[in-house]
Every structure is written in structure tokens, then in C-alpha cells.
Amino acid sequence: DQQVKQNSPSLSVQEGRISILNCDYTNSMFDYFLWYKKYPAEGPTFLISISSIKDKNEDGRFTVFLNKSAKHLSLHIVPSQPGDSAVYFCAAKGVRGSSNTGKLIFGQGTTLQVKP
Amino acid sequence: NAGVTQTPKFQVLKTGQSMTLQCAQDMNHEYMSWYRQDPGMGLRLIHYSVGAGITDQGEVPNGYNVSRSTTEDFPLRLLSAAPSQTSVYFCASRRGGGEGGYTFGSGTRLTVV
Numbered sequence: 562d563q564q565v566k567q568n569s570p571s572l573s574v575q576e577g578r579i580s581i582l583n584c585d586y587t588n589s590m591f592d593y594f595l596w597y598k599k600y601p602a603e604g605p606t607f608l609i610s611i612s613s614i615k616d617k618n619e620d621g622r623f624t625v626f627l628n629k630s631a632k633h634l635s636l637h638i639v640p641s642q643p644g645d646s647a648v649y650f651c652a653a654k655g656v657r658g659s660s661n662t663g664k665l666i667f668g669q670g671t672t673l674q675v676k677p
Numbered sequence: 678n679a680g681v682t683q684t685p686k687f688q689v690l691k692t693g694q695s696m697t698l699q700c701a702q703d704m705n706h707e708y709m710s711w712y713r714q715d716p717g718m719g720l721r722l723i724h725y726s727v728g729a730g731i732t733d734q735g736e737v738p739n740g741y742n743v744s745r746s747t748t749e750d751f752p753l754r755l756l757s758a759a760p761s762q763t764s765v766y767f768c769a770s771r772r773g774g775g776e777g778g779y780t781f782g783s784g785t786r787l788t789v790v
Contacts, residue, residue: 567719570717593775593776595776595778602783602784603783603784604681604767604769604781604782604783604784605720605767605779605781606781607778607779607780610776610778612776650719650720652720654776662727663708663725663726663727663733664710664722664725664735665710665722665769665771665779666722666736667712667719667720667721667722668719669717669718669719670719670720
């Protein structure tokens with residue numbers, strides 16, 4: 562049973578507009594949620610994270626929102642740029658002492674295409 | 678710092694062969710993990726380690742072994758390669774505690790024929 566889900570395989574937006582990538586999780590025993598960006602033939606790179614005790618975190622053009630009651634998080638990119646075109650993975654870090662201790666569980670990924 | 682180094686970058690195996698994917702990190706990170714990436718499946722955790730001498734299974738451990746004799750190294754062994762193990766493999770490491778952001782290697786593309 563997949564604990565972290567990204568239900569949209571792909572997203573296409575126009576340059577300058579907002580990109581919103583979504584992620585759902587089923588297990589409450591996570592203390593951090595993270596977003597990674599991946600270009601072809603490279604390893605994923607860390608983008609932004611949020612603690613489970615917060616509902617928003619911003620870093621430049623990137624903002625992550627967490628809705629704990631809905632077990633949902635989203636990544637907003639404003640404004641979107643062609644260089645943002647990549648695969649985006651959300652991930653959840655297991656709480657120490659839980660069955661997911663030491664684990665970082667990833668979703669399936671969403672391919673974002675930003676058109677010039 | 679080299680970060681996380683994976684070797685080889687590409688490998689072709691015949692069904693039934695064994696091999697070891699190497700992973701080394703120079704950041705003194707406690708935690709290390711192996712993931713495989715398959716189309717539509719995202720990154721799935723194979724095995725992970727929370728410190729030298731400690732390993733545990735992830736989501737898809739069957740057909741793979743690991744050991745962690747030093748903090749720096751975390752090799753992944755394929756005991757008898759199968760076509761279903763054709764994938765891109767990523768090794769990652771992070772320090773303990775905190776947000777848990779992993780640093781990833783550049784990956785090993787493995788094809789089993």
C-alpha cells in the first residue's frame with residue numbers, strides 16, 4: 562500500500578504562471594515532508610521541506626503548503642520558468658520510533674513542463 | 678567534498694549473474710539508503726541503514742543484500758540478477774535528525790538481459 566501518492570503524472574504550464582504540484586499521504590507518522598527535483602540522467606536534488614508542525618514554508622519562488630487534516634501537501638512555483646521543467650517527487654520522513662524510522666518514502670513523481 | 682559517489686554508472690548483466698553496486702559518501706552521514714526508479718513507480722526504497730553495522734529492509738528488498746561495515750560505504754548486492762531488476766539505482770545519504778534531506782548520487786543504470 563503506497564503511503565505517499567502523487568496522482569498527477571504530468572503537468573504543463575505556461576512560463577510566468579503558477580505551477581501547483583500535489584501530494585497525498587496515508588500515514589500520520591511522518592515528521593517532515595520534502596520535495597525533490599530531478600533532471601534526466603541525474604540524481605534527485607533537494608528543493609524544499611516542511612515540518613509536520615507547520616502549514617507553510619517559503620523559499621524564493623517555491624512554497625510548500627501542508628494540510629494535516631487532509632493529509633495533503635502541495636508545492637507552488639511562482640513564477641514558473643522553463644528551467645523548472647523536471648520531475649518533482651514529494652517525500653515523507655518517518656518519525657523516529659515509528660515503523661518508518663530512518664526511512665524517506667517517495668511518491669511516484671510528477672513531470673512538470675513549463676512552456677516558453 | 679565528492680558527496681555521494683556511485684559506481685558503475687552503467688551495467689549490463691545476464692540473467693543469473695551477480696554483482697555489487699558501490700556507494701560511498703564523504704560527508705560523515707549516519708543514514709544511507711538505496712532506491713530504484715522505474716517508470717510510473719517513482720523512487721522505491723530497497724534497503725536502508727541508520728548507522729554502521731545496522732541495516733533494514735525497505736519496500737522492495739527481495740533479490741538484494743546490503744551491508745554497512747563503515748560509515749562511508751553502503752554496497753548493494755544483486756545475488757542472481759533477473760530482468761525485473763532492470764532499473765536505475767540511486768544511493769543516498771543524510772545526517773541523522775532534522776528535516777532528513779537526502780543527498781543523492783548520480784545513479785547506476787542497470788540492464789538485465
